[in-house]
Amino acid sequence: MNIPKLAVDWLDNRLGIKDLIYQNMGGYKLPRNVNIWYTMGSVVLALLGLQFLTGIMLLVYYVPDTEKAFTSVTAIMNEVPYGWLFRYLHVVGSNLIIIFMLLHMMSVLFMGSYKRPRELTWISGFTLLNLGMVFCLTGYLLPWSQLSFWATTVATDAAGAVPFIGEHIVAFLRGGPSVGAPTLGRFFALHVMVLPLGLMGLVGFHLFCVRRAGISQPPFGDSYKPRLFGEGFEHEHHPDGVPFHPNYTIKDVSMVFFALAALVAISFYAPWLFIPPEALVPADPFNTPEHIKPEWYFLWAYQTLKIFPSKLLGLAAQGVAMTFIALLPFIDFGSERRPFKRPLFLTCFFLGTLLFVGLSIWGHYS
Amino acid sequence: MNEVSESNKQRRTFLGILLGGVGVVLTGVFAWPIFRFLAPRDTGGAGAQVRVKKNLIKVGGAHFFDFQGRPAVLLQPRAGSFVALSAVCTHLGCIVKWVNDKGEFLCPCHGGRFSAEGLVLGGPPPKALTTYSVKIEDTDLVVG
Numbered sequence: 001m002n003i004p005k006l007a008v009d010w011l012d013n014r015l016g017i018k019d020l021i022y023q024n025m026g027g028y029k030l031p032r033n034v035n036i037w038y039t040m041g042s043v044v045l046a047l048l049g050l051q052f053l054t055g056i057m058l059l060v061y062y063v064p065d066t067e068k069a070f071t072s073v074t075a076i077m078n079e080v081p082y083g084w085l086f087r088y089l090h091v092v093g094s095n096l097i098i099i100f101m102l103l104h105m106m107s108v109l110f111m112g113s114y115k116r117p118r119e120l121t122w123i124s125g126f127t128l129l130n131l132g133m134v135f136c137l138t139g140y141l142l143p144w145s146q147l148s149f150w151a152t153t154v155a156t157d158a159a160g161a162v163p164f165i166g167e168h169i170v171a172f173l174r175g176g177p178s179v180g181a182p183t184l185g186r187f188f189a190l191h192v193m194v195l196p197l198g199l200m201g202l203v204g205f206h207l208f209c210v211r212r213a214g215i216s217q218p219p220f221g222d223s224y225k226p227r228l229f230g231e232g233f234e235h236e237h238h239p240d241g242v243p244f245h246p247n248y249t250i251k252d253v254s255m256v257f258f259a260l261a262a263l264v265a266i267s268f269y270a271p272w273l274f275i276p277p278e279a280l281v282p283a284d285p286f287n288t289p290e291h292i293k294p295e296w297y298f299l300w301a302y303q304t305l306k307i308f309p310s311k312l313l314g315l316a317a318q319g320v321a322m323t324f325i326a327l328l329p330f331i332d333f334g335s336e337r338r339p340f341k342r343p344l345f346l347t348c349f350f351l352g353t354l355l356f357v358g359l360s361i362w363g364h365y366s
Numbered sequence: 367m368n369e370v371s372e373s374n375k376q377r378r379t380f381l382g383i384l385l386g387g388v389g390v391v392l393t394g395v396f397a398w399p400i401f402r403f404l405a406p407r408d409t410g411g412a413g414a415q416v417r418v419k420k421n422l423i424k425v426g427g428a429h430f431f432d433f434q435g436r437p438a439v440l441l442q443p444r445a446g447s448f449v450a451l452s453a454v455c456t457h458l459g460c461i462v463k464w465v466n467d468k469g470e471f472l473c474p475c476h477g478g479r480f481s482a483e484g485l486v487l488g489g490p491p492p493k494a495l496t497t498y499s500v501k502i503e504d505t506d507l508v509v510g
Contacts, residue, residue, distance in 0.1 A: 057403055080407065082399035 029241035030248050031217045037111070038215065038248075039255040040104035045203070046256045047097045047263070052196070054090040062142065064188040066181045069144035070282040088267040094136050095274050096263055098297045101129045109328075109349060112337030113216045116229055119329040121209040126326050128202055131195060133297060138191040140295065141184060147276060149283035150292040152187075153179050154302075161311035178285070214238075219337035226335045293364065300356050303363030415510040420502065423448065428464035433509060437461050438498065440507060443469075443482050450509045451484045452496035462495070471495070 012018045030038075061080055063072040076083035105125065108114055114122035141152045156173045160166040175182025214236030217224055227236070242248065266273060278289050294302050301318055308314035324331070332345060339346055416433050423429045423442045430439050430453055437453040441464075453461050460475035470487060471480040479487040484495030501508045 057400070060404065081402035081405070083403060085399055086403060 025245035025249075026243045028244040029238045030215050030244055031238050031241050033218050033221055033223075034215065034242070034248060034251075035218055036251060036255060037103075037107035038218075039252045040100055040107060041210070042252040043255050043259045044097055044100045044104060047093055047100065047259060048199070048203070050260075050263075051090060051093050051097065054086045054093065055192070055196075057086045058090055059192065064142070064184055066144055066184055066283070069142060069184065073143040073145075085267070088271045089263065091274050092263055092266045092271060094139060095296075096259060096266075097132055098129075098136065100259065101132055102297075105129060106349075106353070110339055111216070111219055112332075112339070112342070112345075114329045115335070115337060116329065116333065117213050117234070118209070118216065121206060121213060122329050123326060124202055124206040124209060128199070128206060130322075131199055131202065135191065135195050135199070136295060136297070138187040138195065141179075141187045142191065143279065144184065144283045145279045146281040146283055146287075146289050147278035147292070149179055149285065150278075150288055151294050152183065154292060155294055155298065156183075158301075158305060158311070158315065161305075161315045163312060180285070216337075219339065224338065226337060228335060296360060296364070299361075299363035300359040303359045303366060306363075306366065415508050417503075417506045417508055420448075420505050420507050423507070426469070427466065431509075433498065438509070439464065439471075440500070440509070441482055448500045448502070448507055449483065450498040450500045450507075451480075452498070454495075455480075455491055456486075456493045456495065457489070457491040 008017070058076065061072055061076050061083065063069055073087070076087055078084075108122065108125070137152070137155060141148045156170055156179065159169040159173060162169055171177055173183075174180070175186050212233075212235065215238070216236060217227075217238070278292065281289075293299065304318055305311055305314035308317060334342075336342055339349075414434060416431065416438075418429065418431055418440060423440050425442050425445050428439050428441050430437060432438070433450075433452075439451050439453045439462075441449045441451070443449060455462050455473040455475065455478050457473060457476055457478050460473050462471040462473045462478070462480060465472050469482055471482075471484075472478070473480075473489065473491065476490050478489035478491040480491070480495050481487055484497055486492075486494055498509050
């Protein structure tokens with residue numbers, strides 16, 4: 001008696017799972033020239049799963065109290081068996097997620113995959129990137145180190161530039177006039193409950209959009225032709241394509257393992273890349289350390305605030321840039337997706353990337 | 367044709383076993399740190415002695431304290447004579463209370479009663495309270 005086969009047959013008779021698996025695996029066809037840039041989403045998803053696991057592990061010992069938070073994190077690092085491993089994986093993993101999210105976004109931009117009918121996929125993805133950064137910001141405060149305390153002070157202070165209500169926004173974010181126990185309480189609640197729930201819902205919606213619209217044909221090679229859309233909904237089929245499984249899943253798994261190898265390598269050999277010396281000193285609200293800087297992915301915003309004559313202008317410039325990126329599918333709505341047939345877009349793409357990198361480096365050394 | 371199928375079958379079986387083996391090893395590699403992380407930490411409590419100030423225990427009175435991570439109680443039934451017992455009821459693990467008037471322990475959960483020596487006087491407890499050795503060292507009592 002083959003018990004697994006019996007169990008599968010039992011489920012299949014009731015839910016038709018064999019058909020469902022076939023429709024989404026072997027029978028689901030992707031374009032033949034699908035490339036590794038299409039695997040970035042899977043890599044992010046795998047890393048997010050790992051963040052959930054390591055986050056739950058850290059919750060076992062972490063104490064969200066200003067008097068005990070730093071001690072509990074120190075105990076996780078030095079006393080709890082393998083505590084250092086779970087914390088490093090969590091810290092390094094969060095940075096890798098931002099890196100892979102950015103790569104995902106840039107490949108989607110380069111290949112014009114944000115265009116109709118994928119506007120909602122783009123907006124939900126861009127919101128996920130921002131949610132990821134809020135995740136990092138809230139998690140940054142939790143160890144209650146000098147770095148946590150002052151980076152959060154600087155980050156929340158930026159909201160003070162909003163005219164008339166800026167001060168109130170800052171106080172609302174912090175739960176008081178300055179960063180303290182109420183800030184830790186609300187950041188902790190956001191980090192472990194509100195944001196994970198929001199993220200799960202949004203990831204679900206993003207994947208739903210991806211599956212409903214179908215995988216876009218990479219805009220390269222002679223076979224590519226810009227697609228024209230009618231009025232109604234149309235799933236992008238690739239009848240001559242390759243099956244999702246195993247052709248694409250192999251690519252996916254390879255890239256996930258590559259990312260995991262990078263995660264483990266950095267966690268083992270260079271965790272200090274993301275844990276500077278200020279992170280090893282408990283928070284002191286009366287002593288600001290010199291050269292306090294936000295995390296690398298906020299450096300562009302930090303430097304923007306510094307180069308504009310007023311904080312409000314800097315904040316407005318950031319707002320305009322972010323809104324422009326979010327609404328790009330509605331601004332750049334032509335059907336052409338081949339990068340080299342879109343010279344204006346390509347120029348903006350490279351200049352924008354250079355600006356992001358340049359501002360970040362400037363921010364780091366300023 | 368059949369030979370090829372048979373060869374394919376063997377290859378599949380071999381790859382299946384290989385993959386299963388790798389899976390088992392990987393599971394072990396990941397499961398071990400998780401198990402060690404979650405396992406209760408050895409705080410060096412087992413076998414450790416606890417010092418309690420002698421003047422904290424009045425004659426006829428009881429003093430509760432932590433002994434190797436579990437609640438325990440010290441009594442002084444007669445002047446200069448000390449008894450140390452586990453305060454965990456042997457029935458379902460509730461913490462017993464000292465009833466001064468009666469000179470006995472009462473478990474508030476199911477009414478188990480123990481004597482000042484830890485012996486069962488009544489109720490559901492199946493056995494006596496665990497006793498610990500007590501030594502007098504100057505102004506301290508050393509339990510364990």
